[in-house]
Amino acid sequence: MQESHSCISGPVSNQLEDLLTQAQPLDAEPLKTMGRRNNSSALVMTVGKSPVLTCSFNGNIALLIWTIAPKAGGLCTLVHRADKNETHRTTCSDNINLIFREDLPPALEIRQVGLAQEGNYSCEAATTEGNFHTRYHLTMLAPPRLSLSCDEQGSPVCEAAAGKPPAQLSWAPEGSSTAEEKCHDNGTVTVLSKFTACSTSVSSVITCMVSHPAGNWSQSIACCPSEKTGFFLPCVISLIGLMSLLFLLAAFELYIFFNSALFTESFFPKKTVLYVPFFPKEHPENESTDHISLKEKSVYQKDEKDEEL
Structure with missing residues (x-):
């Protein structure tokens, strides 16, 4: 079961759903319309595509006028005179142009269409057989950007950002979840869903x-703890905590040991004993051999320094 908080509701969302149901998909190829004097079509285009719109008429064309009323921005007009082979344009985006192909009527191309190009497109053609009028209502689709992560509580969080219309999110395996929507100024909607089961x-x-x-x-993502993970994870955390405590105790003992050694050496310096060998003279006849031995001479460095001072 999913709880949702929507920023699009009521008649607006219902009209959008009806339009998407009745609309015709539009590819980069020219859209074929029925040969009649008045023709109207609802079109749906994904952002980034390059649609080509054509007019329906019979006979030889003399004058062609495209009038564009986008959802954002001012009115755009393109006028083509066949007798002079001239095209005039007013306040139109650079990505909107007339294209001329052999054995085909002039068509309107929108290169890499964006959300700003959503709106009404009207074509009027004056020919040798009369006037023909074609209308299009262009609705833009914006694919959402999908991202999936784990929050601080270990729950999966799924985001479908900047989609038009809002994306529908679901989970597998099924479970309870919460959803909320955030509307943006350009008409796109970000949907955020949290799996709470x-x-x-x-x-x-x-x-x-x-x-x-x-x-x-x-x-897919692995956030929810499994049975094995739920059993071993507390053990691992406890082991890491115990090892950290033992390390701190060992470091403290070393600190105490080295401080004690430095204190003892500072107040009770050790005496250095220097052993000097004593060798007998070369003429032993003048001395008794009873006194030949190795004499020890102790020198206390600290006492000597005191006497010199």
């Missing part, structure tokens, strides 16, 4: 699935 009975690998008119995506 984590327990030892749920698989540690959780998959977030995103459904959107522009496509479907999924990502």
